[in-house]
Each structure stands twice: as C-alpha cells, then as structure tokens.
Amino acid sequence: MTTRIVPLIAFVCVLLGLIAYSKWDEGPIRVSGFIEADEIRLGSRLGGRVAQVHVEEGQEVTADMVLVELEPYDLLEREKELELSLASREAEYRRFVAGYRPEEIAQAKANLAQLQARLDLLRAGPRKQEIEAARARLSLAEAERRLAEENEQRLTKLARSNATSEQERDAARERLEAAIANVEVRRQELALLDAGTREEEIREAAARTEQAAQALLLMENGYRREEVEKAEASRDAAQAALDAIRKQKQELKIKSPTDGTVEALDLQPGDMVAAGAPVLSILDRSNLWVRAYIPQNRVAVKVGQTLPLSIDSFHGEVFEGVVVFVARQSEFTPSNVQTPEERSQQVYRIKITIQDSGDRLRPGMTADVWLDSIGESK
Template sequence: MTKRVLVLTLIVVALLGLVYYSKWTPKPAVVSGYIESDEIRLGSRVGGRVARVLVVEGQTVKQGTVLVELEPFDLLERESQRVFSLAAREAEFKRFSAGFRDQEKAQAQARIDQLQARLDLLTEGPRTEEIEAARGRLSMARVQHKLAQQTSDRLTRLVRENAASKQEIDNANESLDAASSNVVVRQQELNLLLAGTRKEELQEATARVEEARQAWQLMQQGYRSEEIEQAKAARDSAQAALDALRQQKQELSIRSPIDGIVEALDLQPGDMVASGAPVLSMLDKNNLWVRAYVPQNRIGMKVGQQVRVTVDSYPSEPFSGTITFIARQAEFTPSNVQTLEERSKQVYRIKVSIEDQRDYLRPGMMADVWLDSMGDGE
C-alpha cells in the first residue's frame, strides 16, 4: 500500500513539474513557410515557328543559354536588303562630304573659258580679212554672173540664126540663174559681216558665260550643309533600320537571362508562338526566399536583421536568412500558415531572403524561420 502511494505521489509530482515547465518555459519563436523563387516568363518579341527546343522541364541552365530557337522566315533576306541600302546611303553621304572632284572643277572652268571665248568673238565682230574675203567672193560671183549673161545672150542670137540648139540655150539660162543667186548670197554674206554681231546674240552669250561661272562657283564651295545633313540623316536612318532588324534577328533565339531552372515548357518544333507571348517560365535559383507570417506579439523585428532558416531535408544544417520585407498592415492568418502561437489570429507577412551557396535548396521546400536567432543587420 505504501509503495502504491509513493508511486502515485511521484507521478503527480512529475505531472506538476511538466505543467510548470510547459507554463514557464518560453516556446521557441518559429514560423513556417515555403521556399519561393522569382518566376520569369520568357518569350520573343517577333514570334514565329519553333525550329528547335534545346531544354526540358526541370533543367538547370546558365545565363545566356539558348533555350528555344525560332525559324528566321524572311529576316535574313530583309537584313541583306538593308545592308545594301545602308551601303548606298553611306556612299552618298561620303560623296556629299567630300565635295566635287578636281576634274569636275577643271571641267567647269574649261566650260567658262569656252563660252567666254565665244562671247569675245561675238563682241569683236568679224575681222577685216573676213570682210575682204566676202567682198572678193562677191566680186567673183558678179564676174561669173556677167559671163553667164554674155553666154546666154550669144546663144539667144545663135538660136535665132538656127546656129544653136534649144538644149544649149536652156543650159545657158540655168547657169545664168545660178550665177544670179550666187551674187545674192555673197551680197548677203558681206552685209552680215558689215552689220556685225546682233544684240540678242551678245546677250545670249553673256548669259551662258554667267551661268557657267555660277556653276563653277558652286563646285568651288561644295555641297550645301543642308544637303550633307540630309545625306547623313538618310545614312543614320538606314543604320537604325538595320540595327532594328538585327535586334529582331536576335529575338529568334530565346536565351536564359539568369542562372535558373526551367519550370514550365510545353513546346515542340513546328509550334507557332505569338510575338510577346510567354513560351516558357524559369525560376531564379540565386534568389530564394521564404514567405512567412509572424504573429503580432513577434513583430519586433526590422528589415535587414539576420535569422536562422532550417529545412526538413537538412535539419542539422541551418541557413542564413535576412528579413527583406515586413508588411505594414496585418491580415488574418492564412489557412496554410503553420505557427506554434495559434492564439494570434492576425499576422504580418514577412519575406526572408536565404543564402544558399551550397545549392541545397529548391523552390517549394518547407522551411522554418527561427525568430529567436535575430540579430541587427549591418
């Protein structure tokens, strides 16, 4: 009987001790959440038909890795066209910048000299020798006319005496008419030489000389600055169009912008993808964080403070975490939040970034954030 009482007494004392310990011993300040990562949705600004898919879901890739390639369609031909257009615009800009060649300037100067010589010739009028030569040709024409007249008169008498034929007199009359016309022509030539150059001819020749001189001065000064700027703008526009097309060409290869994990990918060669539409998603493995909810009585924390984070996969290897976000407004406890202080019905959302240099952690893992290990951040 005594032993039974003693045993019951010990049991009661043990229970009371446990109650006292559980009441006065503080519970560990820990909240739980899931490890998350930034999700990046990748696509192409040009779209088109899928040529190759080079990765699979769950694959870890490095930054710059080509994930999906699209068919170029007509981009290559359009690129060649714009390359040639740029070359033409560049050559035109260089031509305007260089100005006129020396040979072109010399040709313009020779044109001035030629027209000036013509003007001087018209201004001076005919030479004395030309006038004397014209008088000589007129005198010769008159002598020929006189001889033709005499021959015609003689044959006319002979025809009356039946000593010459009708054909002979006809030939003589034709020679007389030709000689008369020649006298008129030679007289007009002499008159023109004696009258000198017409006023209108001098004005025309003067205008031609001035036109040639102005053209030569334009060549000396080169092209206008506005023309050079216009050629430069056309060259730059062609360059910009080529650069834009090459940017589109680069969009044919969808590359990873980060070191990450391919999360969702449902593409096959031959599939059509729209421009600007996401075709796959990735998780940033270098930017892991825990979303957790802290009760009101544990809100005494600051952004930048250090905490300890543990996961079930590595219970003996804690990770260093930094509080990077604390919500300013409380919310009711979400149904998926696990906390040892269930009496608090309103909580504050926090974000804890994790350092994982050993590449142990994965998005989706359950993680515990130990608030009692907080320290001031630097």
C-alpha cells in the first residue's frame, strides 16, 4: 500500500511544481493587432459627369497621377471670357499708368495757344487802321446817300413837268432809301469799333483760356493716384476671377495625393458624381501602422516609445515601431484581439507606426507588439 502511495504523492508534487512554475513565468508579454494604412477618400469640389476613368481597383498609383476626369461643361467658355476681360482691364490699367500720349498733350497746348491769342485780341481791341477804314466806309456811304438824294430831287422836278416816268422816280426813291440805310450801318460799325470789345466777351474768352490751361495741366500731370489704384483693383479682380475658374478646371481632374493602392472604385464614364462627395479611396502604404490594445497593467507605454514588432509573414524578423497614440480612456477588448491577459479586463488602444518596412508589408497582415521592455503597473 505504501509503495503505491509514494509514487502518487511524487506525481502530485511534480504537477503542482509545474503549475507553480507556469504561474511564476508567464513568458514574453505581447499583444496582437493588424497592420493598417491611412485611407484617403478622393473627390471633386465641383462634381459633374465622369468623362474618363484611368484606374481600376487594386491598381498601384503614384503621386499626382490623374485617376478620374470630369467633363468641363461651360468652364472653358467662361475661362476664355475672363481672359478677354482681364486683357481689357490690363490694357486700361497700363493706359492709366502711362498717362496721356504726347500727341494729346501737344493738341491741348495748341488749343490753349489759340484761345490765349483770341483773349489777347479781345483785350487789345480794334486796331487804328480798322477804325479809319470804318470811317472811310461811313464817308463813302454818306456820299452815296447825297448823290441818291440829289438824283431823287431831280427826277421829282422832271416828273412835275412830265419829263420822266413814274418808274424812274420810284427807282430813284428806292436808291435813296438804300443809301440812307447803308449810312446808318456804317455809322453803327464805327461806333462798335470806337466802343471797343465788350467786357462780357473778354471774361468768356478768359474762362475758356483758363479751362484749356487746366486741361493741359491735367494731361501733363497724368491720371490721379486714385484712378490708377481703381484700374489696378479692377485688373486684380479680373485676375482673381480667372484664377478661380482655373482652379475649378483643376478640380475636374481627380489626382492621387500620394503613392498608394486604389482600394474602392465604382465609376464608369457618364456617371454623375456630387460635389464634395468621395468617388474613390486610396490606401497610403507609405505610412503603415498597427492598431493594438494593451491591458490596464501595461499602461506605462508612452507616445514616442520604440517597441519591437513581429509579423507572421516574416517569421524570425523583428521590425521597429514607434508609439504615436495612446487612448486616454479604456474600453472592452475587441473580439478580434488576443492577449495573454484575461479578455474580460478593459484595455487601452494604442497606435504604433512601423519604421523602415522596406515596402514589404501590406495592410491586413497580423502583427505582434512585444511589451517586455514595459514594466507592469501595480
């Protein structure tokens, strides 16, 4: 009986020792996760009808590669219209900056000289020779009047003796009346010359001369600063409108912002897309990272800390990752995460960026984050 109990006791002792050892040495601490990449959802601020689709799902793309093109509709016509408007505003602005042409200034000078000469003429009044000529014309008119008067009197006497006809007498009377009127005209002409130029005419001529002088000064000084600034602002407004149209044209071509892989694309030429709505998504494989969850007793991990990573697809190779995010609040362990700790415990989400992956890793690969260098929190 004793011989049978001793081996049983020995077996039980060995079993208890193994259980105690397993509890004492839990092995390396690690958490599992999946490699992920940033998803970039691309679209256009304009929207419209799809003209061409240049890529397919799963295709590798490079930065600035055109993925989808939309139809321009009336953007080309609006761009041409704004280009012509800008050219007009630019020409107007250059005209204001350059000022008046030399020919325009010379014309203004000639007009001023003409008006100044007219003013000087009015101020000087009639010349002596003009007055003498007017007197001579008056003397001639008076002589003609006297001759016509003598002829009319002679014919009147002849008519009394029936020596002349009534028609000749009437003609002589008319010539006398014309001579009298001519004398009055010549007398008034002489009176005007003797009186000289009226003051109103001189003031009018002086005003026109001053107006011409100011117009010449305006041309010589050029346009006002405010006018130049207004023309410049109008030119800049036209340029801004044209730039806006050209940016809208750029939105017609949906380009890749970085190297990556087309993940989701369901477009065909002719499809309508809404403005600002995503039309395809790209995975940015240049920045791979692991999402993992650590238990509460491992919250000593800090942002910026380097941790070793192991990837199932590269057995025996160790990669390095840098912690870039640690959640501030805990959550229940997700169903697809395995840790050596009890799954009923709450965990903290962390994000580890993979360093120097060498373009060998792909999103979706499983990865283990080793926490040996992180002390256990009490």
